[in-house]
Amino acid sequence: MESIKDDMLGILGGGQLGRFFVIAAQKLGFRVTVLDPDEKSPAGMIADVHLCAEYTDRKALDKIISSCSSVTTEFENIPFSTLEYLEKKLIVRPSSSAVAVVQNRIIEKTFLIDNGIPVGPFFVIQTLAQLNDVPSDIFPAILKVAQFGYDGKGQIHVNNIADLEIAYNYSGQVPCVLEKKLFLDLEVSVVLARSHNGIQVYFPVAENKHIDGILDISLAPARIPASFVSMAKEYAHQIAVKLNYIGVMAVEFFIVDGKLYVNEIAPRPHNSGHFSIDACNHNQFDLQVRALAGLDLVQPEEKSSAIMVNILGDIWFKNDKYINPDFDILNRESSVNVHLYGKAEARKGRKMGHYTLTGDDLNKMLDKAKILKEMLSE
Numbered sequence: 001m002e003s004i005k006d007d008m009l010g011i012l013g014g015g016q017l018g019r020f021f022v023i024a025a026q027k028l029g030f031r032v033t034v035l036d037p038d039e040k041s042p043a044g045m046i047a048d049v050h051l052c053a054e055y056t057d058r059k060a061l062d063k064i065i066s067s068c069s070s071v072t073t074e075f076e077n078i079p080f081s082t083l084e085y086l087e088k089k090l091i092v093r094p095s096s097s098a099v100a101v102v103q104n105r106i107i108e109k110t111f112l113i114d115n116g117i118p119v120g121p122f123f124v125i126q127t128l129a130q131l132n133d134v135p136s137d138i139f140p141a142i143l144k145v146a147q148f149g150y151d152g153k154g155q156i157h158v159n160n161i162a163d164l165e166i167a168y169n170y171s172g173q174v175p176c177v178l179e180k181k182l183f184l185d186l187e188v189s190v191v192l193a194r195s196h197n198g199i200q201v202y203f204p205v206a207e208n209k210h211i212d213g214i215l216d217i218s219l220a221p222a223r224i225p226a227s228f229v230s231m232a233k234e235y236a237h238q239i240a241v242k243l244n245y246i247g248v249m250a251v252e253f254f255i256v257d258g259k260l261y262v263n264e265i266a267p268r269p270h271n272s273g274h275f276s277i278d279a280c281n282h283n284q285f286d287l288q289v290r291a292l293a294g295l296d297l298v299q300p301e302e303k304s305s306a307i308m309v310n311i312l313g314d315i316w317f318k319n320d321k322y323i324n325p326d327f328d329i330l331n332r333e334s335s336v337n338v339h340l341y342g343k344a345e346a347r348k349g350r351k352m353g354h355y356t357l358t359g360d361d362l363n364k365m366l367d368k369a370k371i372l373k374e375m376l377s378e
Contacts (some may be wrong), residue, residue: 008067009031009293010067010072010090010306011071014034014047014339015041015042016351017268017285018036018043021074021285022286025119028286033068034050036050038074042341045342046342064086064090065090067243070292070294072288072292073094074268076266080103081113093247096315097243098245101243101275102264102265104249106175108264109122111243118262119262120180121180122178124175124177127173133247138180143156143176145175146176154171155213164178172192172210183256184255185255186222187208187209187251188232191247191270192236192237192249192250193291194245194291194297195290199297201299202233202299203302205229217308219306220279220306221302235251239265245269248285249268250269250273269284271308275308276302277337278306278337278356278358279302279304279356279358280301304358305360305365309357312350313350315376316352317348322346329376330372338355339355340352357369
């Protein structure tokens with residue numbers, strides 16, 4: 001078989017982030033191999049090659065090594081052993097060591113504290129006996145499994161030690177982090193890209209609102225003082241440097257009583273950065289491709305303000321019936337761009353797509369976004 005390493009990039013994971021990566025890579029003249037066990041994965045459906053196999057399948061990994069010049073990940077829970085195996089013979093960006101830090105909440109928080117990055121109060125629980133040592137002033141709190149949690153999954157709110165014991169048992173007594181529930185002024189995020197030569201570029205800081213642990217709306221630029229913008233970017237910069245990170249990374253922050261705390265790090269493009277597809281001259285996936293391929297990075301410029309609204313699978317279900325939503329409500333708006341992810345099945349709480357409003361007045365755009373959301377849900 002003729003080698004195609006020069007123009008073939010690989011990605012582990014075939015969801016919506018992988019799909020946008022494929023689009024960006026093909027736009028830049030690359031071909032893409034997607035590894036994902038779902039034969040109907042959104043990225044696999046449009047990739048040049050779809051390896052439908054588990055992430056630990058050595059035959060599939062060997063195919064990636066033989067055909068791809070470099071490989072990246074779509075989500076942080078790719079097995080560490082897979083990244084290590086690929087890294088022995090292939091460029092992997094971000095590296096296995098960087099991903100290992102952020103795919104475990106305990107390791108991640110320890111890393112942040114060791115590097116002087118502020119985080120909210122928390123307590124590590126790895127055994128049932130440690131429940132006896134939990135400080136009473138940490139309640140109310142959120143119990144989060146250390147690994148494999150996302151979009152609010154693996155998280156349970158607890159108000160006292162009795163709640164905690166029930167929640168910890170329900171979680172299977174796996175390692176967890178108990179985080180004090182903070183009463184937030186705002187949530188914001190920074191998406192940055194870092195190249196192999198240490199050059200870093202940033203997207204506008206986004207302002208985020210979550211519902212039940214799932215991102216609902218992002219506004220860019222965030223309506224926060226310039227001092228917070230600078231501080232958030234500086235913390236994100238420090239994190240990327242300490243991890244020797246290469247690729248696109250997102251850092252989520254809480255603003256509480258005028259102070260900034262890191263919530264978590266995502267070693268990949270981020271839902272809150274989707275506004276860049278329609279509002280910036282280079283989006284987060286363009287820069288993910290450029291960083292992976294070793295190309296020079298370009299500082300993205302925001303052409304307009306933007307509001308991104310997630311479309312969840314809930315709107316496919318009305319009165320216990322499965323229906324097709326009327327997306328013409330969105331499509332007939334000239335300032336709205338709709339992105340559906342090509343997922344085979346809608347489920348409640350599942351991200352099926354998003355839409356982005358662009359313009360100059362964020363407050364007016366937010367009012368319009370809420371009206372459109374209500375109309376789409378009717």
